[in-house]
Amino acid sequence: MGANGHVLPEKSSQNHLISGATDGREGEGETNERKVRLNGNIARRRPGKEMIEYWDKDLPGFGLRVHPSGRRTWFVMFRQRRKQRRVSLGTSRQITAREARRLARDKLIEVALDGLPTRKTDRSGSKQAPLMRDYAERFWADYARHWKPSTQRGNCGSIKRHILPAFGNRRVNEITKADVLFWRDGFAERTGTFNRTIPILSVMMTYAEKLGLRPRGSNPCRGTPRYKRKRMERFLSAREYGQLAxxxxxxxxxxxxxVAAIRLLIYTGARCGEIEKLRWEWVQEPRLMLPDSKTGAKIIYLNRQAVSVIAMIPDRTASGLLFPSTRDPDKPTKLSMYWPDIRNRAALPDVRLHDLRHSFASTAIRDNISLMVIGKLLGHALAETTSRYAHLSDEVVADAAERVSGSIARLVGVGR
Structure with missing residues (x-):
């Protein structure tokens, strides 16, 4: 028993924990409960028609919930400060039974020691780590300067809205993988937000290791899976290009x-921001020499059509924006303000500006241009980024194979 009356659950408390979990459940229907030795074999059992909860007979409070859909979630249940809590440890696809058991045991030990006097040093021998809300200020002062201004704005919002509300009152060295997985579960309806935020928390934890605030190699974000999201891929057909024209x-x-800016997007496959912020001093035909972009310095190659678009822009100067705002000539035009009207006139209400970039890549593949060359045209820093278009290449190859086989069939007389 701890100083504040917390007790590490023992085998005799199993029935109490199970009954507490069942009584506290709302709107989930009746749940079957079974005591077993939780391992990989249990996690692979076929789901039933009702939700089933398996409770470990050796580690009280450690359980596995199996949904009829097949989703299997490890969890640990305990009492803390007179309240019963259930903490998700992750799904059976994310972590193994052995790792889930270790996380559950660590959590139960942490609860049992809650309120007891602690030493002023952690395992790494450093001074007591600061609270996350205090550490965030140190991290921002040291690290934010390495991000671009737009990235700073987005990351600052993510820290304030999502990271500090969840971990602000926790000490930097106390955040565990179980905490991160539990935090992840709260983003089930905002999967994109989690996928953008978890890398920021990971960077914060890694930097804390470098400062000696956490043991080396203890980043709790490592191995935490991001939510799988369906990629939004929209490619314009030949007829749709005509409608847009x-x-x-x-x-x-x-x-x-x-219109000139959008035509440049169509002909170059550039990112919207790259064209919006394009300056005359970067135009060195037949190239655009961008000093900075999402992936650093970049060369955009101009084809004959793109050169013609630039040549038609009036009032060319030695410097300044190609597409300044009508309200403030020192600021770029926001194409997103005009695009909804243009796409509606084209009867393409589901097409985004970024889809013009996807369509550029799609057309290049249909013209038998290799993925490596397409990656250079689009300015991809990693080959993996261009590989998202590989399935389009497969379609081109399959079509070529069909044409070749048809020709051979005619030659041998099969098609007669």
Whole structure:
């Protein structure tokens, strides 16, 4: 028993924990409960028609919940400060039974020691680690300067809105993988937000290791899976390109600079921000020499059509923006303000500006240009980024194989 009355659960408390879990459940229906030795074999059992909870007979409070859908979640249940809590440890796909048992045991020990006097040093011998909310200020002062301004704004918001509310009152060296997995479960309806935030927390934990605030190699984010999301891939067909061309001709009367910018997106496959912020001093035909981009310095190669678009822009100067805002010539035009009107005129309401970049890659693949060359045209820093278009290449190869086999069939008389 700890100083504040917390007790590390023993085998005799198993029934109490199980009954507490069942009584506290709302709206989940009746659940079957079984005592077993939790291991990989149990985790591979077929799910039933009802939710089943397996409780470990050796480690009280450690359990596995099996949903009829097949989802299997490890958890640990305990009492802390007179309240019963259930902490998710991750799914059977994320962590093994052995790792889940270790996480559950660590959590139960942590609860049992809650309130007891602690030493002022952690295992690494460093001074007592600060609270996350205090450490965040030190981290930001040291690290944020290495990010671009737009990245700083996004990461600052993620730290304030998602990381500090969850971990702000925890000490930097106390955050465990179980805590991170439990935090992850709270983003089930905001999977994209979690996928963008977990790398920031991981960087914070790694930097804490370098400062001696956590033991080396203890980053609790390591191995935490991101949510799988369906990639939004939209490629324009030949007919849709025609629709868009007609809409641009129609809109050109109202705003020729916006139309010129969008045509550059179509012909170069550049990112929207790269064209919006394009400056005359970077135009060195037949190239655009960008000093900075999402992946660093970048060369955008201009084809004949892109060169023609730039040549038609009036009032060319030695420096300054190609597409300045009508309200403030020192600020770039925001194409996203005009795109909804243009795509509606083209009867393409589901097409995003970024889909013009995807369509550029799709067309290049249909023209038998290799993925390596496409990656250079798009300015991808990693080959893995270009590989998302590999399935389009497969379709081109399959079509070629079909044409070749058809020709051979005609030659041998099968097609007669």
């Amino acid at each position: 007609s809409a641009l001709i129609d809109f050109e009367v109202e705003n020729p600079l916006v």
